Structure formats: C-alpha cells, structure tokens
Amino acid sequence: MQSAEKANEFYMKEALKEAKKAAKKLESPIGAVLVYKGEIIARAHNNRETTQSALGHAELEVIRKGCKKLASWRLCDCTLYVTLEPCAMCAGAIIQSRIDCLYFGAKDPKAGAAGSVVDLFSVETFNHTVEVHAGLLESPCSQILSDFFSTLRKSKKQEDA
Numbered sequence: 001m002q003s004a005e006k007a008n009e010f011y012m013k014e015a016l017k018e019a020k021k022a023a024k025k026l027e028s029p030i031g032a033v034l035v036y037k038g039e040i041i042a043r044a045h046n047n048r049e050t051t052q053s054a055l056g057h058a059e060l061e062v063i064r065k066g067c068k069k070l071a072s073w074r075l076c077d078c079t080l081y082v083t084l085e086p087c088a089m090c091a092g093a094i095i096q097s098r099i100d101c102l103y104f105g106a107k108d109p110k111a112g113a114a115g116s117v118v119d120l121f122s123v124e125t126f127n128h129t130v131e132v133h134a135g136l137l138e139s140p141c142s143q144i145l146s147d148f149f150s151t152l153r154k155s156k157k158q159e160d161a
Contacts, residue, residue: 008133011081014081015105018033019058019083020144022047023148027048028048029144032044034062036077042066042069045058045061046061047061057087058083063075063097066097075097079101079103080094081136082103082104084105084141085104085108085114085134087112088111091121092120098128100130101131102121104136105136106141107138114134
C-alpha cells in the first residue's frame with residue numbers, strides 16, 4: 001500500500017474514533033476530521049441529540065472548528081474525512097467553505113448528496129469544485145452505523161415489551 005493510501009486510511013480511522021464517541025453519547029455515530037497540510041486541525045462528531053440542533057452534524061462542527069483554527073472561513077488546502085456520505089446541508093457547507101477534497105466511508109441511500117440521492121458536488125456552475133472520493137474504509141464505516149441502529153431498535157423493543 002502506498003503512503004498516500006495509508007495516510008487516508010489513518011485519517012478515516014481517526015474519523016471513526018469520533019463516530020465511536022458519538023455512539024457512546026447515543027448520537028448517530030458519524031465522525032469527521034479536517035486535515036490541513038498533513039495535520040489534523042479539527043475533529044468532531046454528530047451532536048444533534050445533545051444540542052437539540054438540526055445543525056449538529058459532524059461535518060458542520062468540524063468546519064466550524066477548522067475555520068476557527070485557521071482564522072478564516074476559507075478552508076483551502078484542507079481535506080475532510082467523514083464516515084458517512086454528506087447530506088445536502090453538509091455538502092453545501094463543504095463547497096462554501098472551499099474544502100479541496102472529501103473522503104467519505106459509507107454511502108447514505110436516504111440522504112446522501114454525493115451521488116446516492118443527489119450529487120451537489122457535480123454541479124458545474126458552483127464557484128468551487130471539491131474532489132470527492134467515496135468508499136474509504138466503507139465496511140467499518142457502515143458497520144458502526146448498522147450496529148448502533150440495531151442496538152437502538154433492540155433497546156426500543158425491550159422498552160415496549
């Protein structure tokens with residue numbers, strides 16, 4: 001395996017660590033890391049339940065932290081690693097923040113905006129283009145979601161019984 005591939009897998013594994021933090025808080029287990037010049041500058045995970053905010057997506061949280069770290073709303077030369085395909089809201093934020101490259105793990109057939117439901121990243125009239133790579137560590141990224149929601153359903157059945 002080449003060093004770039006190893007680096008990409010390392011960063012996605014860091015995003016998976018964030019997803020695990022979310023799961024422990026009973027949040028949807030989605031994690032993200034933002035990398036600038038080979039260094040992780042921000043980490044985040046979903047926190048919609050904790051904050052009771054529809055904006056508590058991992059991508060938005062990591063973008064907010066990255067902007068603060070770089071003291072700029074422009075995240076040029078940054079790469080985002082996220083465990084789940086971004087939704088339309090997050091895809092828009094990724095484009096607007098000028099992130100250069102996106103790697104995501106699992107596809108989201110119900111809300112994915114990088115090809116599953118729509119593909120905002122392929123709109124040529126936007127003023128910024130993001131390089132998108134799908135399926136990085138897809139299996140563990142999918143598995144953490146499947147396990148989380150399976151456990152949640154079992155717990156709900158036991159409560160109802």
